[in-house]
Amino acid sequence: MQKHRLLHTLPLCFLLLFAGCTNDPSVPPEHSGYVSGIPTPTPTFDEFAMDIFLEEVTTDTISLRYSLSQPENYGVADYPITLGSIEDAISPDEDALTLYEQLLNYDTASLSTEEQLTYEALKHHLDLTLQDEFSPYLSELLGPTTGYQAQLPIILAEYRFETIEDVEHYLDLLPCIYDYFKEIAEFEQKKSAAGYFMDDETAKEIIAQCEDFVKNPDDHFLISTFRERLEGLDLSLSQKTEYILENQNALYSAVFPAYDLLAETLTGCLGTGTNKYGLCYFEHGKDYYALLTAISTGTDKTMEELKQALSSAITSGCNTMAIALAEDPALYDNALEPDYPETDPELIIEYITAQSANDFPHVNCGEYNVKYIPKALEDYVSPAMYLVPPIDQFESGVIYINGNSRYDAEALFPTIAHEGYPGHLYQTVATLSGDIHPLRYLLSSTGYEEGWATYVETYSYKYANFSSALTSFLQADQTATLCLYALSDIFIHYDGYTPEQLSTFLTSYGFPKESSDLIYQTLLAEPGAYLPYAVGYLEFMELKQQAEQNWGGEYSDYRFHEFLLETGPMPFGILEELLENY
Numbered sequence: 285m286q287k288h289r290l291l292h293t294l295p296l297c298f299l300l301l302f303a304g305c306t307n308d309p310s311v312p313p314e315h316s317g318y319v320s321g322i323p324t325p326t327p328t329f330d331e332f333a334m335d336i337f338l339e340e341v342t343t344d345t346i347s348l349r350y351s352l353s354q355p356e357n358y359g360v361a362d363y364p365i366t367l368g369s370i371e372d373a374i375s376p377d378e379d380a381l382t383l384y385e386q387l388l389n390y391d392t393a394s395l396s397t398e399e400q401l402t403y404e405a406l407k408h409h410l411d412l413t414l415q416d417e418f419s420p421y422l423s424e425l426l427g428p429t430t431g432y433q434a435q436l437p438i439i440l441a442e443y444r445f446e447t448i449e450d451v452e453h454y455l456d457l458l459p460c461i462y463d464y465f466k467e468i469a470e471f472e473q474k475k476s477a478a479g480y481f482m483d484d485e486t487a488k489e490i491i492a493q494c495e496d497f498v499k500n501p502d503d504h505f506l507i508s509t510f511r512e513r514l515e516g517l518d519l520s521l522s523q524k525t526e527y528i529l530e531n532q533n534a535l536y537s538a539v540f541p542a543y544d545l546l547a548e549t550l551t552g553c554l555g556t557g558t559n560k561y562g563l564c565y566f567e568h569g570k571d572y573y574a575l576l577t578a579i580s581t582g583t584d585k586t587m588e589e590l591k592q593a594l595s596s597a598i599t600s601g602c603n604t605m606a607i608a609l610a611e612d613p614a615l616y617d618n619a620l621e622p623d624y625p626e627t628d629p630e631l632i633i634e635y636i637t638a639q640s641a642n643d644f645p646h647v648n649c650g651e652y653n654v655k656y657i658p659k660a661l662e663d664y665v666s667p668a669m670y671l672v673p674p675i676d677q678f679e680s681g682v683i684y685i686n687g688n689s690r691y692d693a694e695a696l697f698p699t700i701a702h703e704g705y706p707g708h709l710y711q712t713v714a715t716l717s718g719d720i721h722p723l724r725y726l727l728s729s730t731g732y733e734e735g736w737a738t739y740v741e742t743y744s745y746k747y748a749n750f751s752s753a754l755t756s757f758l759q760a761d762q763t764a765t766l767c768l769y770a771l772s773d774i775f776i777h778y779d780g781y782t783p784e785q786l787s788t789f790l791t792s793y794g795f796p797k798e799s800s801d802l803i804y805q806t807l808l809a810e811p812g813a814y815l816p817y818a819v820g821y822l823e824f825m826e827l828k829q830q831a832e833q834n835w836g837g838e839y840s841d842y843r844f845h846e847f848l849l850e851t852g853p854m855p856f857g858i859l860e861e862l863l864e865n866y
Contacts (some may be wrong), residue, residue: 735820
């Protein structure tokens with residue numbers, strides 16, 4: 285089961301679909317998979333699932349490095365230094381049907397509880413994969429925030445150096461980046477020729493991003509962070525000097541030219557796009573977007589059901605805010621600049637950990653790090669992000685904070701709850717410290733991960749020592765705003781809203797025309813980006829209501845959160861069934 289253009293299977297909070305050059309395109313023979321040839325005797329289900337996991341994480345070196353700290357402990361002793369294949373990123377998974385048939389050979393009644401969960405997660409994954417028969421030109425590897433070119437710098441800066449071999453592998457990978465970007469550039473040219481090129485405003489934003497990345501090469505963060513990572517190794521001065529020079533040479537000969545090439549190619553494609561509106565204006569674009577939504581969110585709801593759920597959440601949130609403001613008009617000013625009890629990221633985590641003890645099972649999150657986004661990337665990445673650690677080193681996650689002046693450093697409290705405790709950091713450590721199969725963790729949908737983080741971010745306002753009225757107002761504001769963006773995304777890419785139609789919709793909620801235009805452009809550039817947050821959040825709230833109804837007087841938030849952590853990531857439809865029998 286190779287990585288697929290619609291499926292985000294790697295355990296990272298952002299897309300990792302690598303392609304380009306390779307020293308050896310073959311998969312290690314001891315992990316050749318049950319697709320190319322079913323071994324005899326038939327493997328146990330655990331062996332079957334583990335082989336799929338290992339085949340996934342060995343398709344490229346960065347996936348392997350970010351998935352396993354010590355691959356040799358999983359039987360991966362020798363592997364090629366590669367960035368994989370672009371075909372894996374843009375083409376349907378040709379092995380999905382074979383895997384599906386093999387999966388159905390297993391008797392679920394004979395499987396353990398964890399194996400049954402892994403079975404159901406894999407079956408759900410393959411069911412969706414088999415529905416993808418769409419043109420590869422509908423997919424997009426580039427984007428202002430979630431695109432490959434935006435995420436790669438952080439991935440490179442956080443590539444861990446634990447041994448000299450790690451350094452050498454990293455240096456071997458850098459030259460491949462130019463070849464990869466060349467393939468991406470060629471793909472964009474093909475999309476351009478076929479009429480599928482992105483809109484000009486999005487392309488110009490990515491071009492500017494590429495140009496900024498190479499603006500100060502002598503003072504580049506990929507030079508300084510490389511030196512910092514070498515400090516943890518036992519190297520002589522001559523060895524360090526040699527590696528530093530090799531890194532600089534690779535950056536100047538491959539990485540920087542790759543970004544120049546991409547900028548040049550996109551510039552040449554400007555004006556060739558035939559569609560300045562949503563995905564639904566492309567042939568089969570509407571169905572593609574619906575499938576993309578199902579995969580990214582983990583929901584079983586239809587698009588019409590999602591629109592209804594989002595609309596109801598917006599109405600409910602707006603009503604809550606209106607009633608609160610009618611009772612206390614001063615709430616508005618207080619909500620604009622809330623006075624949080626802590627503003628330092630690490631102190632916020634300590635504070636929420638203590639305050640949430642009665643609501644969330646305690647999790648020791650280990651030696652996580654809090655870092656700041658390099659200044660060269662501040663304009664192009666989110667306010668914060670959590671970089672998920674390897675499965676076998678799960679207590680070493682990194683929280684990145686964007687120090688850009690457009691983000692209020694005094695308002696980090698809910699953001700850190702989202703990224704840290706009890707958000708991504710907490711949920712990741714809790715999941716991986718349990719008995720979960722690595723493949724099931726790999727199959728976790730973005731909707732589950734971001735839905736949980738959004739749910740606990742909203743929940744965290746209760747720990748800020750605000751009045752109940754202000755707490756409810758802030759929670760309602762966040763929910764309504766997030767759902768408004770998600771519903772607008774559906775209107776653009778599924779229903780075909782033009783900028784004028786979206787403006788009419790948003791201005792009814794008080795958005796000025798210029799804000800509406802900016803929202804349209806943001807959602808147009810990265811289809812579905814807000815859906816995992818909003819839809820995932822609403823799914824968790826539905827599960828919570830179901831638990832309250834099922835458990836009656838025995839319900840508590842602590843018990844509900846305990847159920848979720850014990851169960852681990854699953855598609856929401858399956859979680860509903862599991863909750864019924866809990």
